Amino acid sequence: MKKILLIEDNPNVLLNTSRMLQAEGYVVITATNGRDGLEIAQQTIPSLIISDIMMPEIDGYGVITALRSNPATTAIPFIFLSAKSDKIDFRQGMELGSDDYLTKPFTRDELLGAIKAQFKKQEIINNYYRQELDNLRGNISKSLPHQLLFPAIEVMGLADILVKNYHAMEAHEVPDIGKRIRKAGRDMHEMVKKFLLYAELESMENVIDGNRQLRSSKATFVDIEISSCAKKIAENYNRVSDLQLSIQDASIQISDSYLNVIVKEVIDNGFKFSSEGTEVIVLGTSDANEYCLCVVDHGQGFEPEQIANFGAYIKFEKKLYIQQGTGLGLAIVKRLAEIHGGRIEIESIPYERTSIKVFLPIVS
Structure with a gap:
């Protein structure tokens, strides 16, 4: 049952309005001023809020401003009621995050129509994100075990060799097997970290305060960071x-840790899918923004349809390269860039030339 908070002095x-809404089957909570309404909203988290603008204690503008700054109440549909019909008042309400604006006196049909429209919109949004979450869970459940299969088999096989044949091994063979087990274990660890990071980024994509905090971060000494990471890879x-390196320095609107993730994934992709003896060029340039x-690189590259369908868990690798990666690295780069107000661009002629560009905002 939908719960509506009505704030009206x-x-x-x-x-009259509360009776009308109750007759329609809604649970109605009331408050006679903005301060009480704000407290009730934060305590009860209603399905929708209807609020007058001109009220004692805190006016409607103050109520919606406080609600939109609180992650727990920021997405609650909000309808303003006002005796004022000036465009300035309407504009101010919408800019503060109001979903609709009704002028008094309003009819029963106008109010119920506005409420139903907001619930319908909320249902569409909820269904969309529910489907996205289901897709994410499905992709993780299908892809993660598959991608962990190869290193897991290697670990078990090598461990089996040690258990069964240790007595017949030469001294130098044991450390070699140990190194291969360690590498397979590291591969599994990296894969799990990628899946967890992508899931984290997906969950924070629509969290307003989280995105603001991310976008307040700053990476400096970018030339040193990128060059060091590229040389290590x-x-x-x-x-x-x-x-081949040519890196300019700048202050970028992203944390050092997330910048490192982007740099590592993009450069590693260039080396992973190109042949030894071919150039991997890493450039860092900036303008005012x-x-x-x-x-x-000059390696495998991407087909046009792969670039067009670029998204979560899409595997760019062909079957020949199935054991070399999950295809998730560039999806993480894309999501990180978007969350920070940037973007990724891919241009590719398979087996000739592939260019991956990541654009991030400069700190102003």
């Missing part, structure tokens, strides 16, 4: 001579 309007692939990290 006129006793006649309050009584090139060393891991034994391809230091293939790396954006910083662009560009990684160019």
Whole structure:
């Protein structure tokens, strides 16, 4: 049953409107001033709020401002009631986050129509995010076990060799097997971290305060960070001579840790899917508004339809490359860029040239 909070200082309007809504099957909670209404809203979390504008204690503008700044109440549909019909008042209410605006006197049909419209909109939004969450859960449940299968098999196989054949092994063979087990374990650990990070980013995408906090972060010494990460990745692939660097410094609107995730995933992608002896070019440039990290390689690349369908858990890798990655790394980069007000652009001619550009806002 839908619960509606009605905030109105006129006793006649309050009584008549609450009776009308109760007759329609709604549970109605009332408050006679903005301060009480704000407290009740934060305590009860109603399905919808209807509020007068001109009220004692706190006016309607103050109520909606406080509610929209609280993560627990920021998404509650809000309808203003007002005797004023000026465009300025309407505009101010909508800019503060009101979902609708009715002028007094209003008819029964007008009020009920506005309420039903807000509940319908809320239902559509909830269904959309419920479906997105179901898709995310389904993708995780299907993809995570599959992608962990290969290193898990390797760990079990190598451990089995140690258990069954340790007595017949040469001294140098045991450390070699140990190193391979350690690498497979690290691969599993990295995969799990990626899935958990993506799930975290998905959950925070629509949390307003969380996004504001993220966008207040700042990364400095970007040239050192990118260069250091690129050289380390090139060393891991034994391809230091293939790396070409040209990095400008800047202050970017992102935390150091998230910048490191982006840099690592994009550069690692360039080395992972290109052949030894071919260049991997890493460029960092900036203008007055954006910083662009560009990684160019001459490897496998992406087909046009793969780029067009770029999203969560889409595997860019063809079957030949199935054991080399989950396809989740670039999805994480895309989500991080979007949350921070940036974007990712991919241009590719398969097996000729692939360019991945990540744009992030410059700190003003």
